[in-house]
Amino acid sequence: MKYRSFIIFAENQFNMREMIQLLLWLWQMPQNLLGEILAFCYGGSTSFCRTGKYNRVAVVSSDRMRGGISLGNVIILPEYFSGKTLRHELGHCRQSLYLGWLYLVVVGLPSIVHAALHRKGDYYHFWTERLANKLGGITDIK
Numbered sequence: 001m002k003y004r005s006f007i008i009f010a011e012n013q014f015n016m017r018e019m020i021q022l023l024l025w026l027w028q029m030p031q032n033l034l035g036e037i038l039a040f041c042y043g044g045s046t047s048f049c050r051t052g053k054y055n056r057v058a059v060v061s062s063d064r065m066r067g068g069i070s071l072g073n074v075i076i077l078p079e080y081f082s083g084k085t086l087r088h089e090l091g092h093c094r095q096s097l098y099l100g101w102l103y104l105v106v107v108g109l110p111s112i113v114h115a116a117l118h119r120k121g122d123y124y125h126f127w128t129e130r131l132a133n134k135l136g137g138i139t140d141i142k
Contacts (some may be wrong), residue, residue: 035074091136
């Protein structure tokens with residue numbers, strides 16, 4: 001009888017992959033929630049919007065977006081973007097995976113302030129952007 005109850009218990013357990021996805025989503029919850037809200041705002045009220053999945057990350061491109069932003073499992077890009085831009089934003093997604101709830105304070109806020117204040121020269125000189133390039137596998141941008 002014990003053997004049978006073990007089989008029933010095992011069949012009702014979470015799938016391990018689903019459990020890991022849930023834990024990762026919770027680990028990045030602040031930026032995931034903000035990303036979902038922004039994706040809805042940019043994707044829900046635009047004349048052009050394309051969505052897709054890349055490396056388990058939702059990618060939204062919109063004609064209302066001027067630059068890229070990565071928030072947890074969501075990337076929002078302009079209508080026309082390059083592979084390098086996508087890889088750079090995927091690097092920010094990896095930063096989010098590493099830092100969890102700290103991402104918005106440690107990377108997100110400094111990055112958005114840098115983007116707002118940056119006027120000329122190399123945008124990628126700032127540490128958050130250099131690290132995103134490195135984590136995204138971009139080697140030809142210094």
